[in-house]
Amino acid sequence: MICSMTGYAVKTRDFEQGSLQIELKSVNSRYLDFHFRVAEDLRSLEIPLRELLATKITRGKVECRLSFNAAAAKAEQLKINSELLATLKGLSARVRSEMPEAAPLSVNETLRWPGMFGEQNVDFAALGPEVMALAREVLGDFTATRGREGDKLAETIIDRVNAMRDIVRRVAPRIPEAQAIYTDKLRQRLTEALGGASEDRVLQEVAVFATRIDVAEELSRLTTHLDEVERVLKHGGACGKRLDFLMQELNREANTLGSKSAITEVSQASMELKLLIEQMREQIQNLE
Secondary structure, three states: OOOEOOEEEEEEEEOOOEEEEEEEEEEOOOOEEEEEEEOHHHHHHHHHHHHHHHOOOOOEEEEEEEEEEEOOOOHHHOOOOHHHHHHHHHHHHHHHHHOOOOOOOOHHHHHOOOOOOOOOOOOOOOOHHHHHHHHHHHHHHHHHHHHHHHHHHHHHHHHHHHHHHHHHHHHOOHHHHHHHHHHHHHHHHHHHHHOOOOHHHHHHHHHHHHHHOOOHHHHHHHHHHHHHHHHHHHHOOOOHHHHHHHHHHHHHHHHHHHHOOOOHHHHHHHHHHHHHHHHHHHHHOOEO
């Protein structure tokens, strides 16, 4: 499967103590770069999460958010801390005896006092297996989204490959005829320029120049590189760096084709090829 480096997935699981949520999102990057935002009470799970994600992700800037929202306590679970309430009452009375103008504590302020309902403990250690199970589900969805986008990118690249093959097929038959016409014109000009030079000298100069403008090798290498692009895409896996290298090779051949061009048609073909290569390169930058 071809995977894009862009992906997103989020899942939430509810428990009696509260709810867990894991969110994954990624963008393209030259390397594998993890960024974790984990609730402090679950910080010990960062390394297991990193190891799990690394089994499926090989490249990209990946952000992982793990949060836990505690559930609100049920009415029957609310028990006022009698000792704290008595202490607060005594302190309030003492303050008001010293400062009669001080306002008494309201019911709302009293109930909101830290520790008034005691501590509602959550066993975060017991949540570890649940977190990892949820992470595996999210990772599955995340990989699927990257795979779907990767398939679309691969289709776009193949379309450009086919367009480049059409250009090569269109230009290749014209090369020998165009070279022959250009060589005849060159021979006439050399004969006029060199004046009394021997025919062998003229033919030698023409042969040297004909070699310089021969683009058969460049067209052959272009076809070979395009075959390799299709092979890599068909094989799948993490292929972004390999394809990026092939784009460099294709661009080198297209540049050489343009520099050796002896006719306008070949020059135009070189420009069209370089445009298609650049379009492929932009898509490949997003592949894993």
